[in-house]
Amino acid sequence: MTTFLTGWGRTAPTPATLARPGSVEHLSELVAAAEGGRGVVARGLGRSYGDAAQNAGGLVLDCTGLDTWTFDEAGGLVTASGGVSLHDLMTALVPRGWFVPVSPGTRHVTVGGAIAADVHGKNHHRDSSFGAHVRSLTLVTADGAARTLRPGDPLFLATVGGMGLTGVIAEATFACVPVETALMRVDVQRTVDLDETLATMAATDDRYRYTVAWIDLLARGSRMGRSVLTRGDHVARAEGKEPPDFTPGAWLRAPARVPGGLLNRLSVRAFNEVWYRKAPRRKTIVQGIAPFFHPLDFVEGWNRVYGSRGFVQYQFVVPFGAEDTLRDIVGSLSAHGTVSFLTVLKRFGPGSGGLLSFPMPGWTLALDIPAGQHGLSGLLRGFDRQVADVGGRVYLAKDSRLRADMMAAMYPELEQWRRIRDEADPAGLFRSDLARRLRL
Amino acid sequence: MKNALGAVDTVLLLGGRSEIGLEIVKLLVGLGASRVVLAVRGEYTPPALGAEVHVLPFDALDVHGHGAVFTKAVELVGDLDVVISAFGVLGSQADYDADPAAAAADVAVNYGAHVSVGLHAARVLxxxxxxxxxxxxxVAGARVRKANFVYGSAKAGLDGFAQGLDDALHGSGARVLIVRPGFVxxxxxxxxxxxxxxSTPRQVALATVRALREGASSVWVPRALGPVFGVLRLLPRALWRRMPR
Incomplete structure (x- = not known):
């Protein structure tokens, strides 16, 4: 069946033949039978923002049918098929007193996608990214064979963060973390400008398991970079309480068609003002796991709010010591009046070792910007260069517009990754629009 | 691949000397295109474009060689994001009246060769x-005038072909952009x-690149020519044939 696919940002649709394997054996058969011409790539819940899980003219494997998993309570280890969603895992595991080791901003990602993009969460400064918690994984490679890989194997390192280009992640075993309740104790704090934001985060990050800052990007002058910091930990169980309950759902559904331009400078400025003002100067609150980790999951299909032209996410990291570059970029965005609805800043800890993995120690800033904005392309290309110059990089799972020539500058282990990939997939069977755009 | 903001990476220009074609290529390179193939007849030194440039021999009238041009272009730069079919010749109507063979030869370039190129491009895309x-x-093909009806009729054929091809490609992910300039x-x-x-070649190129980014299927340059020809098409023949040029 030929279907037009896009990423979560709803830009640049391309047609592909879609197949849905129901078992690992079926998956192996589909891969082994695939023709080399336009290649194959796996797709999960389609939460990559750009073109990572689409393959123009080729085959896309919808892996959400691979949805079985088991839990070894003694070791705290989940063994899940690639298509199992973190939502399903959390819903079942939190009441049993366990939580996933890393949760991105949405629960609606698959285990395979979480490894292929090596996703990170608010605990990156302490716990690194998803790949760091994987004990083993099964990869269906270009020959259709299912290979078991462990941390340290070259192909494992090429697969974690490898954007699905080494094969299809059929199964993975990873360690979960024990929790006593489904609640978070959260310190909320408002900062007046970027310097205070950076200083406060640097000084207090290690006291919390989870930290993040929301930045008002439209604030200018002395208020540039003003933020709301949220930093939290799981709440321990008080004596005699019931086991944790966790039944999150969506409260709202975005309309199927939303006119473009709804998120403009005026509306976002108004939202930012309210969001900033309504945050307490400093307060400790208790909230559930879902509102703390996945506030956007309460609105089903929130990506439609950007209208038919869609939106781009731009997330980069610069190493510690390159704060001036971060300041420069925030300053340019603020001066340019870039409309970014949800801008978040976060400190990364050590990476997971994945060769194309995004996180590295430093500051990461994530923006989401309506695609129609004037001058956006040139602005972001300028940032690419600034970020690459200080040894930083942009996040491939969110990228939809980077140029191939910047890729090697940002990912110094690209050549090593290519050698390992070429060995596992000599004919270049695994391909995606992202791989073509970035000439991976 | 075309990216989320409409920038493309690879361009094949057939008729590598075409002023309009080269202006389009320059603008696309400025917006991020990094690999260009210029298909040109005879010896040719390409201008510096600020991108990786390849030159391929191309003869519009050698329709049996067109397939190989596409094969080589794909070998050189991979997927073709934009293919520009920009070659053409413009003779005077008086010369054509005196030399019908020359008229037929030019129509073969301005129409027949584009059909061949268009069908090859469609297969690849x-x-x-x-x-x-x-x-x-x-616009010469929007309503054919007696002052240049040989050239105009070829363009009318080309325009119809391009519309039909775009419809045939609907749903494939590939598309056709028809550019209708006035006097350039x-x-x-x-x-x-x-x-x-x-208009100037640069103005035509700017309008083309904007239309490419917006995913339009046709563009008149300048824009006003669209409604103007909407009216001119309705003029009675008796009036139309008195058009001075």
């Missing part, structure tokens, strides 16, 4: 599931007096 074929039509002041029209609503 359909297979890769994305990409745009830019076809340079003209350039090498091709040297010595002729510009008509009203004329």
């Amino acid at each position: 359909r297979e890769q599931g994305h990409g745009t074929l830019v076809m340079l039509s003209s 002041i350039g090498r091709m029209t040297e010595g002729l007096t510009p008509a009203p609503l004329s």
Whole structure:
């Protein structure tokens, strides 16, 4: 069946033949039978923002049918098929007193996608990214064979963060973390400008398991970079309480068609003002796991709010010591009046070792910007260069517009990754629009 | 691949000397295109474009060689994001009246060769599931005038072909952009007096690139020519044949 696919940002649709394997054996058969011409790539819940899980003219494997998993309570280890969603895992595991080791901003990602993009969460400064918690994984490679890989194997390192280009992640075993309740104790704090934001985060990050800052990007002058910091930990169980309950759902559904331009400078400025003002100067609150980790999951299909032209996410990291570059970029965005609805800043800890993995120690800033904005392309290309110059990089799972020539500058282990990939997939069977755009 | 903001990476220009074609390529390179193939007849030193440039021999009338041009272009740069079919010749109607064979030969370039190129491009773009074929039509074909009806009739054929091809490609991910400039002041029209609503190659290129980014299927340059020809098409023949040029 030929279907037009896009990423979560709803830009640049391309047609592909879609197949849905129901078992690992079926998956192996589909891969082994695939023709080399336009290649194959796996797709999960389609939460990559750009073109990572689409393959123009080729085959896309919808892996959400691979949805079985088991839990070894003694070791705290989940063994899940690639298509199992973190939502399903959390819903079942939190009441049993366990939580996933890393949760991105949405629960609606698959285990395979979480490894292929090596996703990170608010605990990156302490716990690194998803790949760091994987004990083993099964990869269906270009020959259709299912290979078991462990941390340290070259192909494992090429697969974690490898954007699905080494094969299809059929199964993975990873360690979960024990929790006593489904609640978070959260310190909320408002900062007046970027310097205070950076200083406060640097000084207090290690006291919390989870930290993040929301930045008002439209604030200018002395208020540039003003933020709301949220930093939290799981709440321990008080004596005699019931086991944790966790039944999150969506409260709202975005309309199927939303006119473009709804998120403009005026509306976002108004939202930012309210969001900033309504945050307490400093307060400790208790909230559930879902509102703390996945506030956007309460609105089903929130990506439609950007209208038919869609939106781009731009997330980069610069190493510690390159704060001036971060300041420069925030300053340019603020001066340019870039409309970014949800801008978040976060400190990364050590990476997971994945060769194309995004996180590295430093500051990461994530923006989401309506695609129609004037001058956006040139602005972001300028940032690419600034970020690459200080040894930083942009996040491939969110990228939809980077140029191939910047890729090697940002990912110094690209050549090593290519050698390992070429060995596992000599004919270049695994391909995606992202791989073509970035000439991976 | 075309990215989320409409920038493309690879361009094949057929008719590598075309002023309009080269202006389009320059603008696309400025917006991020990094690999360009210029298909040109005879010896040719390409201008510096600020991108990786390849030159391939191409003869519009050698229709049996067109397939190989596409094969080589794909070998050189991979998927073709934009293919521009920009070659053409413009002779005077008086010369054509005196030499019908020359008229037929020019029609073969201005129409027949584009059919061959268009069908080859369609096959490649359909297979890769994305990409745009830019076809340079003209107002001369929107309603054919007695002052240049040989050239105009070829452009009318080309325009119809391009519309049909775009419809045939619908749903494949590939598409056609038809560009309909008025009088373009350039090498091709040297010595002729510009008509009203004329434009420069650069203006045509700017409009083309904007239309590419927006995913439009046709663009008139300048834009006003669209409604103008909407009206001119309705003029009675008795009036139309009195058009001075």
